[in-house]
Amino acid sequence: MKALFPSPTLAWYMARMFLLRTAAFILVLVLILQSLDLLGESGKILAAAGNTESDLWTYAAYRSPQIIQLFLPFAVLLATLVTLATLNQNSEIVIAKAAGISAHQILAPLMIAALGIAAANFVFNEALVTRGSQALRIWQDNDYRKLAGPAAAARESWVRGGDDLILAKSVSGREAAMTLHDVTVYDRRADTLVRVMTATAARPAAGGWQLENARVFDVAKGGTITSAQLFFATSVVPRQFSTTKLNANFVPLWELWPQIDEQRAAGKKVDVLEAAAWHKLSGPFSAVLMPLLGAVAAFGLARSGRLFVRAVIGMFLGFAFFVADNFMLAMGNFGNVPPVMAAWAPFLLFLLIGEAVLIRTEE
Incomplete structure (x- = not known):
C-alpha cells in the first residue's frame, strides 16, 4: 500500500x-x-x-x-x-x-x-x-x-391550516393558555374565500378556536353578523403560533436543527x-x-x-x-x-x- x-x-x-x-x-x-x-x-x-x-x-x-x-x-x-x-x-x-x-x-x-x-x-x-x-x-x-436599543421582534403571526389562513396581530401565553389578539380568519374552501371573521381575541378549544367579539362577513350573501362567542373548527394548533419564522442565514447550525424539529412538530414545512x-x-x-x-x-x-x-x-x-x-x-x-x-x-x-x-x- x-x-x-x-x-x-x-x-x-x-x-x-x-x-x-x-x-x-x-x-x-x-x-x-x-x-x-x-x-x-x-x-x-x-x-x-x-x-x-x-x-x-x-x-x-x-x-x-x-x-x-x-x-x-x-x-x-x-x-x-x-x-x-x-x-x-x-x-x-x-x-x-x-x-x-x-x-x-x-x-x-x-x-x-x-x-x-x-x-x-x-x-x-x-x-x-x-x-x-x-x-x-x-x-x-x-x-x-x-x-436606540435591541430591535423588537415582529409579533404578527400568519398560520395556515388546510385552506384556511389565520392572522394574529399579537400572541400571548403558550399551549392551552395561549391567547391570540386582533385575529382575522380567512375561511376558504377549495381555495375559494367563503367567510372573513375578525375577533378581538381567540383561545384554543377542542378541535378549533373560540373567537370573542366576532364579526363574520359572508362572501356569498354579502352580509355581516356579530357574535360574542363563536367557535371556528380548524386543524391549527397553538404550537403553530409559538414557532417563529426562521432565517437559516442568521442561526448557527447547532441551534438550527433543534428549531427545525420544533417547526416540524408544529406542522410547518421545513x-x-x-x-x-x-x-x-x-x-x-x-x-x-x-x-x-x-x-x-x-x-x-x-x-x-x-x-x-x-x-x-x-x-x-x-x-x-x-x-x-x-x-x-x-x-x-x-x-x-x-x-x-x-x-x-x-x-x-x-x-x-x-x-x-x-x-x-x-x-
Whole structure:
C-alpha cells in the first residue's frame, strides 16, 4: 500500500504554496469587492442622521465576513489552478511522477489543506457570519439609522391550516393558555374565500378556536353578523403560533436543527430550512473538491502549449460546480428535490467528474 505522502518535504512545500496563494486571492477579492460594495452603499449610510465615516467601517466589518464566506471556494479554485500550473510549468509535476508519485498522491497535500480551509470556513461562518448577517439586516431594514436599543421582534403571526389562513396581530401565553389578539380568519374552501371573521381575541378549544367579539362577513350573501362567542373548527394548533419564522442565514447550525424539529412538530414545512442546514455543511466542504477539479492544469506536458487551455478547463469545471450547486439549492427550496440531495448531489456529481477528468488527463 502506497503512503499518502511519499515525501513529507514535497507535501509541505505544495501545501504551503497552495495556502499562501489561497490567502492572497481571498484578500484581493475581499478588498476589491468590499470597495465596490462600499461605493454603492456609502451614500445610504451617510444619509442617515448621525452617521459618520466611522459607520462605513462598521458596515465593512459586517459585510466582509459575508464576502469571505461567499468567495472563499472561488479563492481555493484559483489558488489550485495557479499552484498546479506553476508546478507543471517548472516541470516539478514531471519530476514527482518520475519519482513514482501518483496523481492522487500529488493532489493529496492540496486536498488535506483544503479540508482544513473547509473546517475553518465552517466554524467562521457559524460563529461569526450568522450573527453579523443578522445585525446587518436589522441595520439595513432601519435604513442604516442607529437603533436606540435591541430591535423588537415582529409579533404578527400568519398560520395556515388546510385552506384556511389565520392572522394574529399579537400572541400571548403558550399551549392551552395561549391567547391570540386582533385575529382575522380567512375561511376558504377549495381555495375559494367563503367567510372573513375578525375577533378581538381567540383561545384554543377542542378541535378549533373560540373567537370573542366576532364579526363574520359572508362572501356569498354579502352580509355581516356579530357574535360574542363563536367557535371556528380548524386543524391549527397553538404550537403553530409559538414557532417563529426562521432565517437559516442568521442561526448557527447547532441551534438550527433543534428549531427545525420544533417547526416540524408544529406542522410547518421545513424543506427549505433542511436544505439550508445541509448546505451549511456542503458549502464549506466544496473547498475540498477544488483541487480535484483544478487538477487538469497539473498533468500533461507544459511544452505541449496547452497549459493555458487546461487551466481554463479547470476554471470552467469549478464554476460549473458553483452553478449546479446554486441550481440544486433553488430546486430544494422549491421542494422539487429532497433537501439532502439538493445540498450534496452537486458535490458527489463533480467528485465523479473530477476523478474521470483526472484519470483521462493524467497521461
